[in-house]
Amino acid sequence: MTNRVSYSPQDFEKKCKQAERDHEAQKLELLLERVRRQIAQRDNSMDKVDVPKPPVMAIRQRVSGSSRVSLFER
Numbered sequence: 001m002t003n004r005v006s007y008s009p010q011d012f013e014k015k016c017k018q019a020e021r022d023h024e025a026q027k028l029e030l031l032l033e034r035v036r037r038q039i040a041q042r043d044n045s046m047d048k049v050d051v052p053k054p055p056v057m058a059i060r061q062r063v064s065g066s067s068r069v070s071l072f073e074r
Helices: 009-047
Strands: 057-063 066-072
Touching: none
Parallel strands: none
Antiparallel strands: 057 066
16 A cells, blocks of 8 residues: 555645645746736837828718717728
């Protein structure tokens, strides 16, 4: 027969909580790395020259006594 180690319920709960904290810490590290990459990409894209967007065209529509404005971008 093999020797099995049996933990008390308190020890088991402590181990579960520690495993959950470790998992949450790992998820936080991944999230921080993703944010760092996004910031680096944004900084790199700011170095490039952006082409200005053309002006927005607005069309005024009359609908049963009131007017609505629709905006269209090119």
